[in-house]
Amino acid sequence: MIRDSSKKTYIVMSTQTDTRKKITIRRLAEMKQAKEKIACLTAYDASFAHLLERAGVDVVLVGDSLGMVIQGEETTLPVSVEDMLYHTQCVAKGLDNALLITDMPFLSFTTVAEAVLNAGLFMKQGGAHMVKLEGGADQADTVSALSRNGIPVCAHLGLQPQYVHKIGGYRVQGRNQAAADKMVADALILQQAGADLMLLECVPEVLAARITETLDIPVIGIGASADCDGQVLVLYDILDISLGIRPKFSKNFMASANSIEQAIHHYVSAVKQGSFPATEHVFS
Numbered sequence: 324m325i326r327d328s329s330k331k332t333y334i335v336m337s338t339q340t341d342t343r344k345k346i347t348i349r350r351l352a353e354m355k356q357a358k359e360k361i362a363c364l365t366a367y368d369a370s371f372a373h374l375l376e377r378a379g380v381d382v383v384l385v386g387d388s389l390g391m392v393i394q395g396e397e398t399t400l401p402v403s404v405e406d407m408l409y410h411t412q413c414v415a416k417g418l419d420n421a422l423l424i425t426d427m428p429f430l431s432f433t434t435v436a437e438a439v440l441n442a443g444l445f446m447k448q449g450g451a452h453m454v455k456l457e458g459g460a461d462q463a464d465t466v467s468a469l470s471r472n473g474i475p476v477c478a479h480l481g482l483q484p485q486y487v488h489k490i491g492g493y494r495v496q497g498r499n500q501a502a503a504d505k506m507v508a509d510a511l512i513l514q515q516a517g518a519d520l521m522l523l524e525c526v527p528e529v530l531a532a533r534i535t536e537t538l539d540i541p542v543i544g545i546g547a548s549a550d551c552d553g554q555v556l557v558l559y560d561i562l563d564i565s566l567g568i569r570p571k572f573s574k575n576f577m578a579s580a581n582s583i584e585q586a587i588h589h590y591v592s593a594v595k596q597g598s599f600p601a602t603e604h605v606f607s
């Protein structure tokens with residue numbers, strides 16, 4: 324493989340031109356309107372990022388899941404700003420057109436000033452196009468400050484793995500009426516504060532569909548609903564190489580593929596066609 328740094332493209336065996344348009348927040352909003360599903364996956368390095376780009380993944384997330392799948396930690400909590408910056412820089416080098424989101428790691432946004440500083444690093448030095456942060460309406464001031472400073476935000480509701488010790492494990496969120504109504508209210512507040520995208524993790528199917536319908540911004544689901552505007556999974560889960568048990572909401576796309584590249588292509592096609600997630604990947 325040869326890297327042509329002047330054009331920021333890779334030449335893999337034969338010359339392959341990428342005619343895809345840049346994915347921007349505007350394009351994602353258009354996709355929601357047009358009911359065109361958004362395919363999102365995590366990546367942590369340039370080589371995988373390039374494979375995702377070639378497979379037509381729209382949004383690439385440098386998730387703090389890297390703590391678990393790259394660093395072998397039990398939770399995402401030990402991940403640092405430096406770790407996120409390093410992996411964002413690696414992934415950015417493998418992408419041409421996909422939108423690149425970086426997760427704000429645990430305790431990297433405890434104040435508005437700290438959030439702007441760290442998110443700014445991911446944008447300025449990392450090449451991220453958006454940051455993602457876990458939290459409900461209590462993060463509205465932070466979302467608003469990031470937005471005012473030109474930093475697009477993906478909010479993250481439902482199961483928030485950075486709160487694992489506070490909630491006592493990895494559990495489906497929003498199962499009772501009060502919790503569901505609160506999540507809808509939080510989603511609206513975060514949208515109003517300037518969030519450009521919403522991620523819903525491990526919420527009942529009906530609630531995920533309700534939030535997707537309610538919000539103007541696109542909603543990406545993981546263990547949520549096929550009715551979300553798009554889907555995200557952890558790359559190593561779909562390739563069946565994650566440590567530990569693969570979560571119910573994920574699917575091993577390697578099982579029916581001859582190569583990693585084909586597995587990623589199958590994932591993108593399944594999301595685009597609406598065949599993933601199936602009933603067994605969502606919660607009632």
Ligand code: KIV
Binds near residue numbers: 384387524555
């Ligand atoms: O960190 C991550 O990879 C995530 C996904 C689970 C969406 O937040």
